[in-house]
Amino acid sequence: MKNNILVIGGGPAGLEASAVLSRMGYNVILAEKEKRLGGHLAKWDRLFPDQTPAKEVLDGLLDGIKDVKCFTETDVNSINLLDRSFNAMLSNGITILADAVLLASGFDMFKAEKKEEYGYGIYEGVMTNADMEQAFREGKTFSPAPKAIGFVHCVGSRDEKAGNPACSKVCCATAVKQAIEAKELYPDANVYCFYMDLRMFGRHYEDLYLRAQKSGIRFIRGRVSEVSETAEGRLLIKAEDTLSSRPVKVTLDRLVLMAGMRPSEAGHKVGRQLNLSVEEDGFFSARDGFLSLQKSKLPGLFYAGACTGPKTLPDTLHEARSAAMEIDRYIKENFRK
């Protein structure tokens, strides 16, 4: 008889781990709270560093889960650990007895309206990175064509006032990618990136940055302090240029806020039922930070992806595969002796 594995979360980590576990011969049940699978990836247009269409990656992930039982629009109403297995009641009325659980609850986007000074939800021209991706994905163009567009890095990240001193890891590369795409769409527009440090750490990320500079995107090292609206309805941005040690004012038509990653509230709901520990940043705490990254402190409960902290998509997929292997080892050691 096949062992049941419950995967909570149908984003990239949940999908990839489900596919690997399914190929290993397990009976995988995936519960996703949203209507569609794919998590944030399903809402994205193109991916850094090479602008691969997000749909291409998502389709590849979905191809791998043909033998997985997927329940969308389904919450985990309750979950508890019995003797060796987990008993989970789903919101669709189905009860699952799983020998292992993979928590792949991902992340929530930082609510950009919390940075009140940036005027998200107040000024028409202020949008988030997710809004920008949606516009790209839907082929929506702004009319009249913007003359100036700004990107603010680190919105809700590396910001103690916002309750998150940590870096969200993907915003710099996303901002540079979106800035390039905006410049391609509106070649006459002046495009600015307001950054603290550019954390272009991955392979080909630096190439992306160089490409942005060559295409005329202006990088201003400093934080935006406030946003307001001019009499003409444009956005007036006050920021600091820390390289020239001067305050700057720029008038823009669009301001894109790079909202960072926050722990998933849906993930926390599951975590609270199982007494899973979280670290100071609110993300789940792995058994240790080197050798047991995919293991929780609870036997049979594993993690993959951004539920243990901000990660890039490739890192998330690596973790998903690694978690699947850890689950396989756990099942073999505990259920097949």
Added chain:
Amino acid sequence: MIYEGKKKIWAEYQKEIPEDHYFYVRSCIRQSFFPASEATFLDITRNKLGKDIFETEHHTTCGGIAYHSDTIPQETVMTIIARQFALMHKYGYENYVCSCITSFGLYCETMETWREFPELQQKIAENLWKTCHLEFAKPKFLVHASDLVFKYRMQIAAKSKFKLVNKNTGEPLRVVEHIGCHYSKMFPSKGVGGAEYPYVLVGMIEAWGGQIVDYPERRHCCGFGFRQYLIKSNRGYSLSNTHKKFESMEPFKPDMIITNCPGCPYFLDRWQYVIAETEGKTYGENGHGIPVFTYEEVAGLVMGYDPWDLGLQTHQVSVEPLLDKIGIPYDPAKKYLGKNGKYLGEPQKPQCLK
């Protein structure tokens, strides 16, 4: 501008403001700058709305000007404040309302400091007993007088004789609101509407028929900023702050400015004269300035007080064009007469500012 977005933020920053029974403390400088504002506040709250607002001649300065000029130790300021609170307690009140924004900010800062460092609070309580033989107490509710007028704004609207509406066009007056920096910038949760989009004055203006104008330098300091003005060599900086605000609001063509701080109406009003005389530039219509009011003055105007009883003749920028726009009657011959009919004298006419 998405008004609904602002409403969401306002909903998050609501503070509890009791309806009645307050111990009132005045500002050190408002009685000189805007002499009728505090008297109008007391008249409206006590006599028009029937509220219990108590004040005593025994209260003093809060020490805020000295504190923000770095000339007084913090423990001394805290002991002064403890004495004010002790007087409130002595007279049987637990709700404290202050006229001054600087005081309000300092009271908030002091109470937060005491909350965080109880040993310091204990020391201040001992200082208070040694120096004044008064029992240490803290207000149950601390509010600024503008919070209270905000609370009563609909009651004031119900008794109003005029609306903030242009009588010739029927359009709402375009009003710029300016919040004192120490109202909520230090402690956003202590102000109605928070720090970025404060609602305290917006609520009054909306209730009384006007329309708020948002402009880019809305959050900027009026120019007082204590050391910017108190140190003579810094005064150009004070003026440039005010100039920046007026240049920013000019394209929005505001009819008037409303403020809730002692220094702000003074600097926004007086520096318009200096800008006009030095640059020949005026920001109102037809060579006039943009009139600047305290919230008590605006409440008094809509309730039908005589403009000269509100002390509007002490403003640098003439208020008559606005009074005409609203349709508020006034007697030009009585502008410079005191309450007893005695001639007060007239200021020299500026060359540029009408």
